[in-house]
Amino acid sequence: MSGSKPESSSQPPSVQPEPDPDDFPGVPGFKNWRGIYIFVIAFFAVVVVLLTLFSQHYR
Amino acid sequence: MNTFDWVVLLGTMISIATYGAWHTRHTNHLDTYLKGSKTTKWGTIGISVMATQASAITFLSIPGQGFESGIGFVQNYFGLPLALIIVCAVFLPIYRKLGVYTAYEYLGNRFDAKTRLLGAGLFLLQRGLAAGVTIYAPAIILATVLGWRLDLTVIGIGVVVIVYTVTGGSEAVSLTQKWQMGIIFVGMVTAFLLLIARLPDGLGFNEAAHVAGAMGKLQAVDYSMDPEKRYTIWSGLFGGLFLSLSYFGTDQSQVQRYIGGAALREGRLGLMFNAVLKVPMQFFILLIGALLFVFYQFQPAPVFYNRVEWQRHVAGTHGAEFQAVEDKHAQLHAAKSEAIRAWLQVRHSTDAAAETAAREAMLAREAETQAVRQEAKDLLRARDPLAKIKDSDYIFIGFILSQMPHGAIGLLVAVMFAAALSSKAGELNALGTTSTIDLWRHFRPLAAHDERRNVRVAKWWTAVWGLVAIAFALFAGFAENLIEAINIIGSIFYGVVLGIFLVAFFVKWVGGTAVFWAAVISQTAIFAVYFLRLRFPVLDFSYLWYNVIGCTGCVLLSIILQLFLPRAPRKATAQ
Numbered sequence: 142m143s144g145s146k147p148e149s150s151s152q153p154p155s156v157q158p159e160p161d162p163d164d165f166p167g168v169p170g171f172k173n174w175r176g177i178y179i180f181v182i183a184f185f186a187v188v189v190v191l192l193t194l195f196s197q198h199y200r
Numbered sequence: 201m202n203t204f205d206w207v208v209l210l211g212t213m214i215s216i217a218t219y220g221a222w223h224t225r226h227t228n229h230l231d232t233y234l235k236g237s238k239t240t241k242w243g244t245i246g247i248s249v250m251a252t253q254a255s256a257i258t259f260l261s262i263p264g265q266g267f268e269s270g271i272g273f274v275q276n277y278f279g280l281p282l283a284l285i286i287v288c289a290v291f292l293p294i295y296r297k298l299g300v301y302t303a304y305e306y307l308g309n310r311f312d313a314k315t316r317l318l319g320a321g322l323f324l325l326q327r328g329l330a331a332g333v334t335i336y337a338p339a340i341i342l343a344t345v346l347g348w349r350l351d352l353t354v355i356g357i358g359v360v361v362i363v364y365t366v367t368g369g370s371e372a373v374s375l376t377q378k379w380q381m382g383i384i385f386v387g388m389v390t391a392f393l394l395l396i397a398r399l400p401d402g403l404g405f406n407e408a409a410h411v412a413g414a415m416g417k418l419q420a421v422d423y424s425m426d427p428e429k430r431y432t433i434w435s436g437l438f439g440g441l442f443l444s445l446s447y448f449g450t451d452q453s454q455v456q457r458y459i460g461g462a463a464l465r466e467g468r469l470g471l472m473f474n475a476v477l478k479v480p481m482q483f484f485i486l487l488i489g490a491l492l493f494v495f496y497q498f499q500p501a502p503v504f505y506n507r508v509e510w511q512r513h514v515a516g517t518h519g520a521e522f523q524a525v526e527d528k529h530a531q532l533h534a535a536k537s538e539a540i541r542a543w544l545q546v547r548h549s550t551d552a553a554a555e556t557a558a559r560e561a562m563l564a565r566e567a568e569t570q571a572v573r574q575e576a577k578d579l580l581r582a583r584d585p586l587a588k589i590k591d592s593d594y595i596f597i598g599f600i601l602s603q604m605p606h607g608a609i610g611l612l613v614a615v616m617f618a619a620a621l622s623s624k625a626g627e628l629n630a631l632g633t634t635s636t637i638d639l640w641r642h643f644r645p646l647a648a649h650d651e652r653r654n655v656r657v658a659k660w661w662t663a664v665w666g667l668v669a670i671a672f673a674l675f676a677g678f679a680e681n682l683i684e685a686i687n688i689i690g691s692i693f694y695g696v697v698l699g700i701f702l703v704a705f706f707v708k709w710v711g712g713t714a715v716f717w718a719a720v721i722s723q724t725a726i727f728a729v730y731f732l733r734l735r736f737p738v739l740d741f742s743y744l745w746y747n748v749i750g751c752t753g754c755v756l757l758s759i760i761l762q763l764f765l766p767r768a769p770r771k772a773t774a775q
């Protein structure tokens with residue numbers, strides 16, 4: 142079903158659930174922990190690539 | 201070591217231990233004593249996790265590993281980042297929400313008392329057995345090369361760590377580990393820079409790395425699928441994930457480091473700090489070993505690096521035989537140095553054939569010297585069946601003592617002691633905590649309300665485990681390969697314990713009775729495999745597989761047993 146539901150002023154305003162403070166890592170540039178985990182995996186992948194290049198360079 | 205070295209060594213070690221004990225001397229709250237300060241930030245937690253894992257053997261043996269086998273050992277840590285992410289996302293939030301002191305307390309919450317006791321018992325057995333080894337391993341090496349008495353070295357390390365660990369508990373452990381890791385970082389960077397400075401003229405880092413690479417020491421990543429190969433990216437990712445998940449997720453010596461802190465965020469960031477830094481750090485330590493190998497290609501190198509052991513035999517009744525092997529090695533080593541210099545000269549030329557010929561000549565000389573080194577070890581074993589023929593642990597400390605300036609020697613020996621104390625402190629802290637929370641309080645539930653009494657009991661247990669470790673190190677005869685001994689002990693128990701935790705977290709419908717008996721059967725099977733391996737060759741496979749067998753056996757058996765058992769009512773958990 143398409144179309145937007147008209148807002149009724151008689152309805153109580155929808156209450157957003159309180160955000161869980163544990164969901165915010167408090168690290169600049171990261172909104173949630175998933176971002177941190179992806180960064181760690183990406184960093185690890187870069188380290189493996191660099192180690193591979195290092196091995197190939199010095200052989 | 202001269203007076204200056206002694207001042208550096210004793211000054212750093214005693215001041216850190218005294219600071220830790222003094223700063224935490226009024227710790228009377230159980231929460232602070234067992235979990236550390238509630239204000240601990242992620243940096244301290246991260247360093248504490250790192251310091252607990254990095255023992256003195258890490259800094260004595262791993263450069264030797266880089267020297268002997270190259271830097272491929274770094275792949276063993278490839279499973280660690282993913283394991284730490286799993287611990288962050290699954291294990292840590294549950295531990296914190298339940299407010300447990302130990303990982304095994306969670307098992308009691310999720311299953312029942314007997315499963316909790318089993319988990320705690322397996323941990324105490326495994327860590328208790330390893331406790332003696334972790335104090336003996338650095339002591340035997342340091343006592344040998346420094347000419348100290350082994351018993352006094354063991355007692356010295358043990359008493360210092362007992363004093364501040366008993367006094368301040370987990371808070372003192374984290375506090376001292378921060379400073380000890382500072383000493384370790386400064387010491388290892390100093391060693392690296394001095395090593396580069398000691399290379400022959402005209403041989404900088406780049407040329408030295410080319411020599412190491414040409415000699416097969418810088419193969420960091422091996423994509424081979426050959427199961428015969430010991431270190432590959434696949435064994436590192438798979439086996440490393442398994443081992444790291446067991447160690448960081450279920451071993452109380454690690455769990456205790458990160459469950460405290462100001463908030464969940466601090467523990468998580470502390471673990472992510474390790475997930476990012478651990479692989480580069482291990483690479484750096486291995487690289488020091490590979491560069492040490494290059495250094496000794498241009499120096500008169502010993503045929504056997506445990507010089508005390510070797511000289512004892514040279515001075516003995518078969519001294520002439522040992523001297524002959526030493527002389528033969530010296531000649532071949534000199535020829536190898538020439539071959540390496542010849543290769544370096546043609547390396548930049550456009551004559552590919554000349555480069556290939558020089559490289560092959562260099563590798564041939566290397567194979568000859570390695571053969572003589574093996575001949576020396578065979579001779580040692582033939583003349584003295586009790587002789588310790590593994591000398592790679594003595595390479596780095598030998599370099600420190602013979603090549604470094606005074607002051608730096610004291611600093612680097614302090615690195616070894618700092619690592620020994622920091623890992624030992626984490627271990628004792630965990631043994632004391634588990635004994636108090638999972639054993640003593642279980643059998644004396646009424647005592648749980650008397651906080652001061654709990655702290656006193658935790659202090660006593662910590663001291664008892666420290667004394668057990670010292671006694672074990674003084675009176676037990678250990679296997680020569682101590683790292684392997686620790687790994688074997690760990691692998692025998694880790695798999696089953698991880699299996700129990702995986703069922704707890706991920707197979708919600710399995711109850712305590714099923715997982716308890718599955719764990720007992722799996723652990724018995726692992727013991728049987730271990731003790732019967734010499735009688736039945738089919739069972740004589742790598743001990744790393746004990747982890748896989750123990751874990752999968754425990755998980756599968758739990759599920760199968762639960763099918764035949766009545767469903768237990770769900771206990772309240774944090775999920």
